[in-house]
Amino acid sequence: MSARSRRVLALAATSTLVLGLTAACGSSGSDSAGGKVTLRYGIWDAVQKPALQKSIDAFEKAHPNITVKIELNAWAQYWSKLQTQMAGRTAPDVFWDHVGYFPQFAKQGVLTDLSPYIKADKVDLSVYDPKLTAGWKQGDKQYGLPKDWDTIEQVYNKTMLKTAGLTQDDLSGLTWNPDDGGTFVKALQKLTVDKSGKHPNESGFDSKNVKQYGLALASPNGQTDWWDFATQNGCKLQDKAWGKWTINQPSCVEAIQFVQDLRLKYHVAVPAAVTNTPNGAALPAVLARKQAAVVWDGSWDLSAYQTSLKGNFGVALLPSGPAGQGTVYNGLSNALYAGSKHPKEAWELVKWLGSEQSEKIITAAGTVWPSIPTLNKDFVAYWEKQGVDVSAFSKGAEGTTIGYPLTTSSATYNVKVLDPFNQVWLGQQTPKKAADTVNTESNAAITD
Amino acid sequence: MSANISGRRVADIERAPDSSVTTAPVRTASPVVGPPPRRRLRQTLEAYALLTPSLLGFVLFLVAPIIGVVVISFFDWNLMGSPRFVGLANYREMTGDSEVWRSVRNTLYYVALNIPAQTVLALLLALAMNRGLRGGKVLRVLFVLPWMAMPVALGIIWSWAFDPEHGAVNQFLSLLGVSGPEWLSSTTWAMPVLASINVWQYTGYTMLFLLAGLQAIPESLYEAADIDGVTGLQRFFRITLPLLRPSMLFVLVTNVIGSFQMFDTVYVMTQGGPNGSTDTMNFHIYQQAFQLFRTGYASALAMLLFALILLVTAVQFLYFRKRTVYDFS
Numbered sequence: 001m002s003a004r005s006r007r008v009l010a011l012a013a014t015s016t017l018v019l020g021l022t023a024a025c026g027s028s029g030s031d032s033a034g035g036k037v038t039l040r041y042g043i044w045d046a047v048q049k050p051a052l053q054k055s056i057d058a059f060e061k062a063h064p065n066i067t068v069k070i071e072l073n074a075w076a077q078y079w080s081k082l083q084t085q086m087a088g089r090t091a092p093d094v095f096w097d098h099v100g101y102f103p104q105f106a107k108q109g110v111l112t113d114l115s116p117y118i119k120a121d122k123v124d125l126s127v128y129d130p131k132l133t134a135g136w137k138q139g140d141k142q143y144g145l146p147k148d149w150d151t152i153e154q155v156y157n158k159t160m161l162k163t164a165g166l167t168q169d170d171l172s173g174l175t176w177n178p179d180d181g182g183t184f185v186k187a188l189q190k191l192t193v194d195k196s197g198k199h200p201n202e203s204g205f206d207s208k209n210v211k212q213y214g215l216a217l218a219s220p221n222g223q224t225d226w227w228d229f230a231t232q233n234g235c236k237l238q239d240k241a242w243g244k245w246t247i248n249q250p251s252c253v254e255a256i257q258f259v260q261d262l263r264l265k266y267h268v269a270v271p272a273a274v275t276n277t278p279n280g281a282a283l284p285a286v287l288a289r290k291q292a293a294v295v296w297d298g299s300w301d302l303s304a305y306q307t308s309l310k311g312n313f314g315v316a317l318l319p320s321g322p323a324g325q326g327t328v329y330n331g332l333s334n335a336l337y338a339g340s341k342h343p344k345e346a347w348e349l350v351k352w353l354g355s356e357q358s359e360k361i362i363t364a365a366g367t368v369w370p371s372i373p374t375l376n377k378d379f380v381a382y383w384e385k386q387g388v389d390v391s392a393f394s395k396g397a398e399g400t401t402i403g404y405p406l407t408t409s410s411a412t413y414n415v416k417v418l419d420p421f422n423q424v425w426l427g428q429q430t431p432k433k434a435a436d437t438v439n440t441e442s443n444a445a446i447t448d
Numbered sequence: 449m450s451a452n453i454s455g456r457r458v459a460d461i462e463r464a465p466d467s468s469v470t471t472a473p474v475r476t477a478s479p480v481v482g483p484p485p486r487r488r489l490r491q492t493l494e495a496y497a498l499l500t501p502s503l504l505g506f507v508l509f510l511v512a513p514i515i516g517v518v519v520i521s522f523f524d525w526n527l528m529g530s531p532r533f534v535g536l537a538n539y540r541e542m543t544g545d546s547e548v549w550r551s552v553r554n555t556l557y558y559v560a561l562n563i564p565a566q567t568v569l570a571l572l573l574a575l576a577m578n579r580g581l582r583g584g585k586v587l588r589v590l591f592v593l594p595w596m597a598m599p600v601a602l603g604i605i606w607s608w609a610f611d612p613e614h615g616a617v618n619q620f621l622s623l624l625g626v627s628g629p630e631w632l633s634s635t636t637w638a639m640p641v642l643a644s645i646n647v648w649q650y651t652g653y654t655m656l657f658l659l660a661g662l663q664a665i666p667e668s669l670y671e672a673a674d675i676d677g678v679t680g681l682q683r684f685f686r687i688t689l690p691l692l693r694p695s696m697l698f699v700l701v702t703n704v705i706g707s708f709q710m711f712d713t714v715y716v717m718t719q720g721g722p723n724g725s726t727d728t729m730n731f732h733i734y735q736q737a738f739q740l741f742r743t744g745y746a747s748a749l750a751m752l753l754f755a756l757i758l759l760v761t762a763v764q765f766l767y768f769r770k771r772t773v774y775d776f777s
Contacts, residue, residue: 080738087527087743108528271612273630278719279607281614291613415739419721426633428723445740 037345038067042095044078047303051365055358059349066345076278079411086110089339093346094353097144097335099135099403100410103242105335106138107408107447112336113141117347127356127372135403136333144333145354146371148362150299151327151396152224154316155283157309160212160293164190171294171316172392176232178254181266184319188214188268191293200267207267214268216292217259218275218283221414222421223404224296227328230255231402232321241406245413245442248435255321256424256431264427272425277418284308299393300368302383311387317395329401331371369393412445413438521747531744538748548749550724551732552756554639558728559707561643566703567696569647570654575688577655578662588659591652599649603716606645607632610717632718635725642713642726650706654699661695662688693772701764708757729753 043052049072056068071092073081079101085091086108097105105111118125125133125142132146154171161171166187176184189201191214198205217225227237235252238245246252262269270292274281283295288308296318297305305313318327334353340346352358359370366382376394383390407413420434521538525531542548573591577584594602609616610631618628631637669687678686711730714720720727720735727735733753737746 083527083741084738105528108526110528271630273612273633276633276722279611279632279717281611289614411740415735418719419723422633422721423723426630426722428635 035065036067037065037342038069039094039342039346039349040069040071040092041349042071042073042078042082042092044073044075044096045300046072046074047300048362048367051362051367054365055353055361058357058361059352062352063345063348066348068349086337086339091337091339093337093340093342094349095335095337096147097136097333099330099406100414102136102143102333102335103138103406103408104411106141106143110338111143112338112340112343112347113143114145114336114347114350115140115142117351118142121351123351123354127374128354129371129373131329131403132331132333132371135331135406144335145350147332147334147353148300148368148371149329149331149397150369151329151393151401152228152296152298153318153327153392153396154294155287155297155301155305156294156314156316157287157290157292158312158314160191160290161314164293166190168314168316168389173317174319176229176258176319176321178233178258178261178322181258181261182319185262185266185268188262188294189266190214192268205267210267212290213270213292214294215262216270216275216283216286216295217262218277218280218295220277221417223328223330224298226256226259226421227402228296228318228326229259229321231326231328231400232319232323233258234321234323237402238405238407241403243407244446245405245407245409245439248432248439251323253431253435256421256435260424260427260431263425272422272427276422276425287313299390302388302390303367306366306386306388314388315390315392317392324400325396326400326402327396328404329397330404407442408447409442409445413442416441517747517750520744521751523744525743526741527743528741534744538745539751541745542748542752547724547727547732548752551727551729552752554725554727555708555710555729555756557639558643558710559704561640562646562707562710563700563704565643566647566651566654567699569651570658570699571692573651573655574658574662577659588652588656591655593652594649595653597649599712600716602645602649603713606641606713607717610641633722635723638718638722638726642710642717645713646707646710650703654703657695657699658692661692664695665691690771691773693768694774697764697768697772701761704760704764705757708753708760729756 041056043049049070053070056070060066060068082091082095091110097111102111117123123145128146129149132149133142136142136144136146156168156171161167170187174182174184174187176182186201189199191212192200193211194206195209195211196204196206200207219225219227221227222230230237230247230252233251233255235247235249235255237247237252259269263271270286274291275283275286281291282304283297284301284304285308286292287295287305294316318325334350336343336346336350354371356372356375359372359375360378362368363370363375363378364382366379366386369376369379380390380394405413417438420429420437423429424431424434520531522533522535523531524534524537577588581587608614610618612618612628612630612633615631617631621628629637631641665688669691670683673683673687709730710728711734714726714728714731715734718726720731729749730753733746733749736742736749
């Protein structure tokens with residue numbers, strides 16, 4: 001063989017190899033060699049990863065033949081990536097599922113029905129909050145084990161509250177109404193100060209030069225702002241589970257109007273130009289730099305407040321509206337991908353993540369409230385040690401709650417709601433018009 | 449990098465459409481008098497062996513996906529379920545979709561804001577650099593730095609800079625006694641803000657090509673002009689600008705295509721808002737495909753974007769074809 005033809009051969013061999021490698025990358029990342037299995041676990045919250053890794057370490061110890069790789073993708077990209085992976089049949093074996101996307105997934109057959117596994121392994125579902133278990137059910141099929149729960153409450157800066165002469169109890173006992181704002185607006189007026197020290201209810205208050213606001217609200221979809229006000233005003237978001245969106249009903253529009261009023265009429269909430277998604281400031285940062293004294297946020301964000309405020313924050317109940325108290329109650333699940341090449345091992349992981357031992361590890365780190373109610377006290381204990389009383393979240397969960405809307409049109413709603421509502425908060429669009437537009441477009445996207 | 453060499457490279461790239469690209473390597477490999485047939489066969493085989501990796505990459509990662517997009521544009525597909533053939537329905541829907549035409553208008557507006565500013569600024573910078581300023585090399589690197597930075601990271605930093613209350617831009621303006629607008633919440637300002645960030649990011653890069661072009665213009669032409677008594681602006685408009693056309697064509701074609709495809713800054717800074725004022729075609733395609741999971745419709749929109757870019761690029765080539773010389777000798 002001449003030197004030249006050897007070179008040609010070598011080249012051909014190299015190109016084949018390169019091709020082979022790319023092909024290998026294209027196929028599923030899961031592999032099993034010599035009985036060893038690698039599972040991929042998809043999550044979106046970096047804050048929860050360290051505690052989760054601890055639980056995974058314990059799982060791997062108990063299952064020496066299984067390795068678990070956590071794949072973290074931020075919420076903003078998580079669903080795009082997951083759905084694209086499903087198209088390529090390369091989604092993670094186990095992944096976090098959200099009520100907003102679960103219905104579409106269940107319909108498309110990309111989730112594994114866990115009930116045969118549950119039956120075979122005699123897993124006791126009664127340890128979970130029944131509300132959570134039911135949320136992941138369709139007919140007699142169980143499409144995931146509950147992972148956690150969350151509610152929305154008021155997180156406040158301790159120093160700022162104290163300076164205004166208010167206590168956590170004061171903040172927890174407020175009421176609002178669409179006519180004059182009620183005690184809620186009065187408290188926020190106390191917490192709002194302009195550059196010359198005047199409050200919004202005093203003459204000479206300069207709304208263009210506000211030093212600190214009472215409240216900051218931000219939400220890409222409504223969960224941490226107007227959905228809660230809407231619930232306190234008797235608005236239901238949907239006519240029934242799996243039904244039509246009803247966000248243009250008078251009780252909903254009135255609540256949306258009130259949120260706009262907090263910014264533009266009462267001047268007690270941080271302007272929308274600062275908080276609107278996607279370039280808005282993060283709420284923990286707003287609270288830490290004293291731009292606002294109170295924010296509304298979900299329990300899943302507690303660790304972020306701890307990072308920026310080091311225990312100098314507390315949690316109070318949301319106010320009561322004309323229809324009483326109310327908060328959005330939601331939770332995630334661990335789902336098993338129907339295209340997993342190792343369903344048996346993946347089920348072992350799902351089962352472990354839903355077990356009391358695993359949830360204990362995660363709860364003890366204070367990341368999220370556990371789906372097993374008997375462990376709630378561990379979560380409270382963790383935060384007591386940090387000097388933060390988090391009981392408002394569980395009190396909220398025991399009161400009137402609204403679940404995350406159950407519908408196949410969540411993706412459409414999430415895309416369509418952003419722009420019009422941002423415009424409402426800026427005062428560029430009326431609440432009624434925004435609600436009508438989003439309602440129509442979201443209902444048009446419902447599939448059955 | 450020698451500017452002269454890169455100047456020729458630019459010219460080569462532009463000449464490519466006229467000559468046949470695929471035969472070029474073979475042609476340069478063969479001597480004038482052809483080798484015996486067996487050797488020639490071997491040489492051809494060797495050439496193909498060398499071409500195979502890049503050709504495979506080209507087919508696998510460019511041709512195949514493009515064909516894929518064409519095919520998918522005739523289907524209704526949410527990525528998870530099985531695709532359903534719908535014929536021309538996606539294209540029909542497109543014609544009546546006001547959001548699509550808004551995204552076309554937004555894209556054209558962005559290109560119109562972006563290209564003239566970027567080209568003129570880059571040309572001025574290149575002319576200044578061509579004078580051989582002291583410290584010019586350092587400046588050149590500084591101007592190109594934004595182009596090397598990650599667009600997403602830049603988008604986040606610029607979002608902070610344009611924050612209405614705590615942002616550097618409005619704080620600076622307030623020093624001058626001007627109360628700055630709420631940049632990214634304003635339907636008037638959001639797009640100009642995005643365009644100016646892009647200009648800032650790519651002007652240095654564009655300047656590099658124009659500078660290379662300037663340095664490829666033979667000094668003798670200017671000397672001849674001096675003898676003829678041509679001075680100042682006339683030198684620029686009669687000699688510099690016409691002989692810069694090869695570089696101009698390259699810069700304009702690639703920058704216009706790049707502007708039509710702008711995505712990252714919108715994605716990070718505005719998500720198409722406020723009120724749809726920065727919803728460019730590429731962002732709209734992304735949103736349809738990966739947020740609403742309407743892959744078929746998004747593919748049809750991608751075809752529309754492709755057609756638009758093709759049209760604009762063809763016009764540019766036609767304009768420059770008759771007016772460009774590549775041989776300065």
